Amino acid sequence: xxxxLQEAFEQVPALLADHVxxxxxxxxxxxxxxxxxxxxxxxxxxxRQFALGxxxxxxxxxxxALLALFYPLLLALNSLLAPxxxxxxxxxxLPALLALGLxxxxxxxxxxxxxxVGIDPAIIEAADGVGMTPRQKLRLVEAPLAAPxxxxxxxxxxxxxxxxxxxxxxVGQPSLGDMIFAGLQxxxxxxxxxxxxxxxxxxxxxxxxxxxxxxxxAQRRRWMIGTGLVAxxxxxxxxxxxxxxxxxxxDVVTIGAKGFSEQYxxxxxxxxxxxxxxYEVRYREGLGSAIAFEALARGDVDVYVDYxxxxxxxxxxxxxxxxxxxMLEQLSNWISETRxxxxxxxxxFENTYAFAVTQETARRHGLQSIDDLAGVAPQFTMGTDVExxxxxxxxxxxxxxxxxxxxxxxxxxxxxxRAVESGRADIITAFSSDGxxxxxxxxxxxxxxxxxxxxDAVLMVSPGRADEERFIAAxxxxxxxxxxxxxxxxxxxxxxxxxxxxxxxxxxxxAEQIAR
Amino acid sequence: xxxxxxxxxxxxxLEKSFDGGASFAVESLSLExxxxxxxxxxxxxxxxxxxxxxxxxxxVDPSAGTVKIAGEPVEEQNPADLRRHIGYVxxxxxLFPHMxxxxxxxxxxRLGAGEIVNTVPELLDLVGLPVDVSERLPSxxxxxxxxxxxxxRALAGEPGLMLMDEPFGALDPVTRDQLGETYRALHDxxxxxxxxxxxxxxxxxxxxxxxxxxxxxxIVADGPPETLLAGEGGAExxxxxxxxxxxxxxxxxxxxxx
Numbered sequence: 001x002x003x004x005l006q007e008a009f010e011q012v013p014a015l016l017a018d019h020v021x022x023x024x025x026x027x028x029x030x031x032x033x034x035x036x037x038x039x040x041x042x043x044x045x046x047x048r049q050f051a052l053g054x055x056x057x058x059x060x061x062x063x064x065a066l067l068a069l070f071y072p073l074l075l076a077l078n079s080l081l082a083p084x085x086x087x088x089x090x091x092x093x094l095p096a097l098l099a100l101g102l103x104x105x106x107x108x109x110x111x112x113x114x115x116x117v118g119i120d121p122a123i124i125e126a127a128d129g130v131g132m133t134p135r136q137k138l139r140l141v142e143a144p145l146a147a148p149x150x151x152x153x154x155x156x157x158x159x160x161x162x163x164x165x166x167x168x169x170x171v172g173q174p175s176l177g178d179m180i181f182a183g184l185q186x187x188x189x190x191x192x193x194x195x196x197x198x199x200x201x202x203x204x205x206x207x208x209x210x211x212x213x214x215x216x217x218a219q220r221r222r223w224m225i226g227t228g229l230v231a232x233x234x235x236x237x238x239x240x241x242x243x244x245x246x247x248x249x250x251d252v253v254t255i256g257a258k259g260f261s262e263q264y265x266x267x268x269x270x271x272x273x274x275x276x277x278x279y280e281v282r283y284r285e286g287l288g289s290a291i292a293f294e295a296l297a298r299g300d301v302d303v304y305v306d307y308x309x310x311x312x313x314x315x316x317x318x319x320x321x322x323x324x325x326x327m328l329e330q331l332s333n334w335i336s337e338t339r340x341x342x343x344x345x346x347x348x349f350e351n352t353y354a355f356a357v358t359q360e361t362a363r364r365h366g367l368q369s370i371d372d373l374a375g376v377a378p379q380f381t382m383g384t385d386v387e388x389x390x391x392x393x394x395x396x397x398x399x400x401x402x403x404x405x406x407x408x409x410x411x412x413x414x415x416x417x418r419a420v421e422s423g424r425a426d427i428i429t430a431f432s433s434d435g436x437x438x439x440x441x442x443x444x445x446x447x448x449x450x451x452x453x454x455x456d457a458v459l460m461v462s463p464g465r466a467d468e469e470r471f472i473a474a475x476x477x478x479x480x481x482x483x484x485x486x487x488x489x490x491x492x493x494x495x496x497x498x499x500x501x502x503x504x505x506x507x508x509x510x511a512e513q514i515a516r
Numbered sequence: 517x518x519x520x521x522x523x524x525x526x527x528x529x530l531e532k533s534f535d536g537g538a539s540f541a542v543e544s545l546s547l548e549x550x551x552x553x554x555x556x557x558x559x560x561x562x563x564x565x566x567x568x569x570x571x572x573x574x575x576v577d578p579s580a581g582t583v584k585i586a587g588e589p590v591e592e593q594n595p596a597d598l599r600r601h602i603g604y605v606x607x608x609x610x611l612f613p614h615m616x617x618x619x620x621x622x623x624x625x626r627l628g629a630g631e632i633v634n635t636v637p638e639l640l641d642l643v644g645l646p647v648d649v650s651e652r653l654p655s656x657x658x659x660x661x662x663x664x665x666x667x668x669r670a671l672a673g674e675p676g677l678m679l680m681d682e683p684f685g686a687l688d689p690v691t692r693d694q695l696g697e698t699y700r701a702l703h704d705x706x707x708x709x710x711x712x713x714x715x716x717x718x719x720x721x722x723x724x725x726x727x728x729x730x731x732x733x734x735i736v737a738d739g740p741p742e743t744l745l746a747g748e749g750g751a752e753x754x755x756x757x758x759x760x761x762x763x764x765x766x767x768x769x770x771x772x773x774x
Contacts, residue, residue: 126610
């Protein structure tokens with residue numbers, strides 16, 4: 001088999017299991033909320049209007065945003081619960097479950113209400129006439145007659161939930177979305193395709209089984225209902241098995257990675273070293289910047305790579321720009337004091353924001369430094385990654401140099417480089433360790449006013465592992481071992497269009513460079 | 517099923533308004549229905565006859581006044597329990613489409629109304645249906661057969677009182693006639709009290725012992741068929757009787773001509 005394909009397939013079982021569990025739990029939550037609500041709503045007009053309105057409103061929130069919203073929501077809830085010494089996990093399974101569960105409510109609620117309200121009034125009159133109590137009427141008449149319509153709603157909810165569960169990657173809950181996000185970042189279309197197909201196959205299978213149950217109810221065939229239920233239960237049980245087994249297993253290290261190539265490569269590099277030291281590892285990839293740090297502080301992630309400037313401005317909320325060593329020292333102290341986590345040290349390279357233009361643009365406008373940019377900015381379109389415009393660094397750069405661009409446009413990093421090459425963007429905020437700067441022959445403008453903070457890559461270790469000797473010993477050889485040239489080359493191996501390497505392959509190459 | 521005497525039904529100052537007293541579906545009505553009698557409630561649509569019927573088994577609660585069955589005020593009884601002991605048959609039949617004929621018939625005993633007295637075959641026999649329909653679904657039966665099942669379902673709770681709201685209104689004339697006869701025989705055999713709502717005066721005259729004519733929420737005529745036929749029921753009753761009488765006269769003329 002094609003090694004790329006094989007590598008993709010190897011990731012499927014574990015992620016599929018996570019995907020199944022998350023979707024099943026979210027659907028169960030959706031059912032628990034929607035069914036009683038539907039019964040109430042079918043009896044009371046005002047409750048019906050309110051419930052359907054609220055559920056529709058939730059549905060208008062994009063899935064990604066709904067997932068992201070639960071993070072601050074749970075943090076706020078935690079600060080309320082703090083006096084009770086209760087801390088809810090704001091990342092991972094819980095926010096994903098809540099968001100997806102909420103999403104599943106509408107189709108189930110709407111169909112259940114329609115199903116109950118749509119029953120022939122003569123049948124309801126007969127049910128009352130023979131002396132059924134409201135409870136008996138629900139059990140003997142309304143529920144069985146509305147069941148096929150309710151099942152159709154459950155099927156819709158299932159397909160939606162399984163699809164939307166791919167987004168849970170962004171809040172640190174593993175799912176088949178991990179493959180899609182990682183593949184998208186590294187332009188590994190095999191990975192994207194396998195991830196998508198696996199999610200689609202799961203959705204179709206679940207839908208077919210629920211369809212079997214639906215026909216079974218409609219045709220009063222017990223065996224159809226039984227077969228469907230048994231198959232669904234078997235699927236969930238199978239997905240649970242690794243979880244139950246894993247708990248009996250020893251130490252599993254979780255390695256975090258944000259959503260770009262360098263992070264995927266470094267995660268594999270770290271993973272390989274830890275495996276060499278006898279640890280079992282798993283990966284949580286595609287995490288948002290803020291989410292990665294909080295996940296480390298909470299111990300959901302044991303180790304990951306972050307950048308000094310990012311933590312300085314986002315986590316510490318500082319907007320001054322001290323020298324390199326001083327920044328690292330203050331940062332290390334702050335992290336060990338406030339989060340009990342540990343900054344193990346620098347990896348040796350920096351990944352800062354680099355304002356890059358094509359050689360031709362630089363020549364035509366005579367650009368050397370960001371200072372030269374101020375004059376031409378009103379005619380320029382700036383392309384950035386999705387985070388940059390909202391980061392405090394941008395504010396400080398903009399005010400230091402008085403930049404005012406004609407337009408700004410956010411891209412996934414890969415597409416950002418394409419944009420500057422094709423001329424859709426005149427300037428981009430490239431990453432200094434990115435191999436594509438050299439590969440695309442871009443010109444990087446200097447920062448004479450020192451407005452861009454330092455972005456040394458640093459190894460972050462969670463509170464639980466901070467003092468674990470074997471763990472620290474396994475990672476120490478990585479410190480000050482990766483030159484910016486080596487990192488660029490490794491990044492480019494993954495990012496280039498032809499002869500692409502997987503992050504694991506690039507990590508192996510990088511490991512060989514370090515060994516030299 | 518043994519013969520027994522159905523209960524008497526009494527209305528005292530019974531009133532129902534659906535709009536807070538601006539108009540009345542049933543207006544200050546007091547009368548007594550003797551146990552074991554077959555009473556037809558006749559009137560045009562909107563005359564209040566269905567509302568009156570539904571106040572007996574509490575499908576509608578009165579705005580004022582009381583209904584007593586065998587001397588017991590209905591509002592003092594649990595509505596579900598009350599209804600299990602009153603047979604209710606209506607025009608739209610309302611068989612449960614997901615239950616077999618047998619399950620439909622046995623629904624009242626299943627709801628917990630006490631021990632099962634009559635078996636499905638006995639009840640089917642009573643309403644003139646063959647035993648082999650019992651495993652079928654309602655949708656596999658004709659309209660007339662469905663309403664026979666509807667009557668059997670109502671009888672399974674061992675009621676003394678039967679309330680029927682246009683029970684045969686949706687059936688073709690032949691089936692309607694047959695079912696009317698079957699039911700009247702059952703009424704006599706089981707000693708039931710029956711109150712039947714109909715807008716068809718001819719049906720009422722043929723089947724009932726006593727006819728109550730309702731108009732705008734009031735009883736405007738009350739008497740046995742003979743009295744009404746003799747024209748002693750008043751203007752509204754006479755107008756209603758004039759229709760079948762006129763039809764009969766026309767038919768007779770046609771017969772004479774041929």
